[in-house]
Amino acid sequence: MHGLTWRPLTREDAQAAADLLNAMESVDGIGEHYTADDTLQELVDPYADLERGSLAAFDGDVMIGFMKIRYKPAAQEVHRVFLDGGVHPGHRRRGIGTRLVEAGVAAAQVLHARHHPGLRLAVDVHRPGHIAGLAELMRSRGFAPVRYFRRMEHPLRDVSPVRARIEPWSAETDEDFRRVRNAAFEDHWGAVPMPPDMWRNKIVNQTFRPEVSFLFRDADGTPAGLLVTLSWDADTEATGIRDAHFMVVGTLPEHRKRGIAGALLAHALRAAAEQGYDRASLVVDSASPSGASGVFEKAGFVPKTRYIRWALEP
Structure with a gap:
């Protein structure tokens, strides 16, 4: 990870985020493609606190990894926040994903304490099951499968x-x-x-x-x-x-x-x-x-x- 720049996401990162997601799609093949307008819609989400709940890694001007937390406006008993993110295929197996997941869990705890401190916290990751290395990463950080969905x-x-x-x-x-x-x-x-x-x-x-x-x-x-x-x-x-x-x-x-x-x-x-x-x-x-x-x-x-x-x- 030597030489990378780390900082929270901003609205100005829409095109860089779209480029990263499209690079991931070229390998992961989940059927999702993005324009800058699509990623901007995620960056202006009223329940995504970019300053406290996001982190991106850059190699020069190129975004090569990110994580973003979306908290819930309302919850009962359990506050389930979503942790989204990914790493550029050319930069995987370098520990970047692990750092982003750990940062995401820490950010989730911060946002949970600000919005729903009296409830239990659950951090959710929703991804296709076939992505190489994802299951190993999730289990290594303490995550367990709790639900299955089908497209x-x-x-x-x-x-x-x-x-x-x-x-x-x-x-x-x-x-x-x-x-x-x-x-x-x-x-x-x-x-x-x-x-x-x-x-x-x-x-x-x-x-x-x-x-x-x-x-x-x-x-x-x-x-x-x-x-x-x-x-x-x-x-x-x-x-x-x-x-x-x-x-x-x-x-x-x-x-x-x-x-x-x-x-x-x-x-x-x-x-x-x-x-x-x-x-x-x-x-x-x-x-x-x-x-x-x-x-x-x-x-x-x-x-x-x-x-x-x-x-x-x-």
């Missing part, structure tokens, strides 16, 4: 139309979308309500696709379910595949087992096909309380990449 995909061809009381996103219904999302995920592991600033940063940003995002209303007009789609231009440019990623699919608990999620999926698949998307994708918790895996498989989604949620309770 699922659906080719968009021969998709039939569906009849249901479903409406597209609009500025007027944006708050209905946010409220339904929060209520639908109340009983999901690790989920917390999204306040408006988090909703704007994580959902209604430059990757949001309103034309493929829908709200399901009950017979009396009450919102009962939603589907929100994001799409990354950098992925399309790198792969030639236009992917509609169903980022949020949820149904209010009292409305489950009535086919709402299936209707939303069928409607969104049709809309995505009509909009010229080549594929739809989503990520599902293998232990979802709503039985989402079965719903998605019934809709025609096929399991692909497996993700592991590693956790440490320091």
Whole structure:
């Protein structure tokens, strides 16, 4: 690590971070590509305290590793913070990843003490299971796998139309979308309500696709379910595949087992096909309380990449 410069991330690092992530993708092959706009969205996250909760390593002007902590605006019993990061393939096996993970855990403790000192802390890392050396690094720092997720995909061809009381996103219904999302995920592991600033940063940003995002209303007009789609231009440019990623699919608990999620999926698949998307994708918790895996498989989604949620309770 001789000759490297270490400092917190800043908003001016968006392009350097995108270059690093794209270099990692060239080796790790997880299907994620970035523009500077994409990484800037992460750097301006209202729940990412860059001064206290980030660290980047530079070789000259080139970012060759980073870590970033995102804390939760609200929590019950356990405050689960996310530790994200990575190391350039040409600089791995030099101890940089270990230093970044250790710095991340220390930063998580600082931010936890500032925001949720009365709760237990858990530091979560969410990464694909196939990345070389990741499992060894996680275990060496005391992390253990606690949850498994699957990315699922659906080719968009021969998709039939569906009849249901479903409406597209609009500025007027944006708050209905946010409220339904929060209520639908109340009983999901690790989920917390999204306040408006988090909703704007994580959902209604430059990757949001309103034309493929829908709200399901009950017979009396009450919102009962939603589907929100994001799409990354950098992925399309790198792969030639236009992917509609169903980022949020949820149904209010009292409305489950009535086919709402299936209707939303069928409607969104049709809309995505009509909009010229080549594929739809989503990520599902293998232990979802709503039985989402079965719903998605019934809709025609096929399991692909497996993700592991590693956790440490320091």
